[in-house]
Amino acid sequence: MNAGDAAIAAVFAEQYGRAVASLIRVFGDVDLAEDAVQDAFTIALRRWPEDGTPPSPAGWIITTARRRAVDRVRREAVRRDKYAQSVLLRAPDEPDDHDDLPDDRLRLIFTCCHPALARTAQVALTLRLVGGLTTTEIAHAFLVPESTLAQRITRAKGKIRDAAIPYRVPSGPELPARLAAVSTVVYLIFTEGHTATAGDRLARADLCAEAIRLGRALTELLPGEPEVQGLLALMVLTDSRRAARTTPDGALVPLARQDRGRWDRDSIEEGLALVRACLRGNRPGPLQIQAAINAVHAVAADAADTDWAQILALYDQLTVFDPGPIVALNRAVALAEVRGPGEALAVVEGLDLGAHHLFHAVRADLLRRLGRTAAAAQAYDAAAVLARNRAERGFLLEQSARIRKG
Incomplete structure (x- = not known):
């Protein structure tokens, strides 16, 4: 080029x-x-x-x-x-109408994330219309045939047209719920980039960058909205670890073993400043709490220095907003560090997450720490069977092999 x-x-x-x-x-x-x-x-x-x-x-x-x-x-x-x-x-130039937030991009994001559209269509439309990604790129990112993705986008556009979905930022009582949907879609894009559902690479840096760009646009267009600040903080703090998450040959490096000297300090400082702004606003929400959890990791000099008690307390707060099993699984990781793997394992085994590879991976680690090596190896194998990302699957199989070798 x-x-x-x-x-x-x-x-x-x-x-x-x-x-x-x-x-x-x-x-x-x-x-x-x-x-x-x-x-x-x-x-x-x-x-x-x-x-x-x-x-x-x-x-x-x-x-x-x-x-x-x-x-x-x-x-x-x-x-x-x-x-x-x-x-x-x-068609000639005309002034914006009297919306409190007249920016066209913001209107487009809210239109793409209208509740009348399915979540898969919201994500695809946001990436296509706001991010400018091609149908091929989006289909590749989310592992669906290009023809399927194209049909989703076409149907979503048709629904916007036929249902006369308004091209505007909602106001009054509509805004909080709609803003939550927009934030969720942007974060879904980021999480797919951070750990790809499948494929040869652990991460998709392009999707992470696009989600962060959308997050920055939201913070610029909705200044002072704490959950939007929390969204951006969560993404930049998580992304700050990208360089340390894999070896040169693409193998996964877990958080506890990462070289923290390779973490991006500029991203960490930006994320910490956003978290502090959220704390000053005193309007907590799930994205802000998740950002705060990542901030605790970011300020720890090494894995042993991590304040797991604070992380556990933050997960307790997050459970109030999101009492689902995924949050409970993540909380169990912190619980193991504070109260031991036995108590954490009891929590994990009560979760209905057998179809998720991370459930088996967390359970395997807890079993290993309890000395139940045969069960731990079987759990790692179960996680590897379900993992579709090659880097994750390779790590899980390596853990299983190490246990079997004693």
């Missing part, structure tokens, strides 16, 4: 969602907006290397895309007459 193409790629990554959102506001048509923005970037690839990058690349893209959209609507005016004419009347 030459320097000109790289510059256009950078503008695409940063501005695609903004451009699509701007055109959706004007034209009210998702497909028209996407096609016009794609056309604008195609024109940029042809013109910018010769004419030079414009002073305002984002403005150039949006203006060019809008002109392309207007041209298309005009061509269709003969067939669609009244509808097309009404769009043309709206």
Whole structure:
């Protein structure tokens, strides 16, 4: 890729969602907006290397895309007459309406995460329209056939159109519930990037980066919202450990064995500052508590220095917000450090998580620490059978083999 193409790629990554959102506001048509923005970037690839990058690349893209959209609507005016004419009347620059948060990207994120859409469709649409990822990239990330993913996106767009889902940020009592859905979708994207469901690599750095970018956009557009700050803090603190999570050949390195000198100190400082801001707001929520748990890990000089009692207390608070079995499983890890593996194992064996590989992995570690080596090896094997990520599966099989070798 030459320097000109790289510059256009950078503008695409940063501005695609903004451009699509701007055109959706004007034209009210998702497909028209996407096609016009794609056309604008195609024109940029042809013109910018010769004419030079414009002073305002984002403005150039949006203006060019809008002109392309207007041209298309005009061509269709003969067939669609009244509808097309009404769009043309709206097409020139116009002021935003009176929403408290008028940013087009924020409206688009909330539209993508409307409760009328299934969660899988919310994630796919957010990545496609806001993040600019291709259908192929999204399908690869979530391990579904490209045709299946394309159908999901098409159906979701159709539902937005047919149900006349409003392109706006909800207000009043709607906002907290809808904001929770948006935060959940962004965090789902991050977690898939942090530990891929399957594949050869432990992590997908591109998905982590996209989720963090969306988190930053939310914090900029919703300043002072503690759960949004908590979301960003959680992601940057978790991502700070990325370089230490694998060996050079891609093998998994568990948290206790990681070289903390390889953790990203800038990300940690950013995350800690966000956690402190959340504490000052005194409006706790599940994402803030999870961020605080990661902050405790981040400030520990080494694994032995970890304040597990504080982590356990934070999990006790998190259980109030999310009493589900996954939180209980994670809490059991802290419980083992504070009160011993026996008490933790009793909790774990009461959870209905037999289909999850992490359940068997946690149970295996507790059994190992209790000296029940045969049962521990069997539990590691059960976890490996269920693990679809090669790095995780390799680690689990290695643990099983070590136990069997004594």
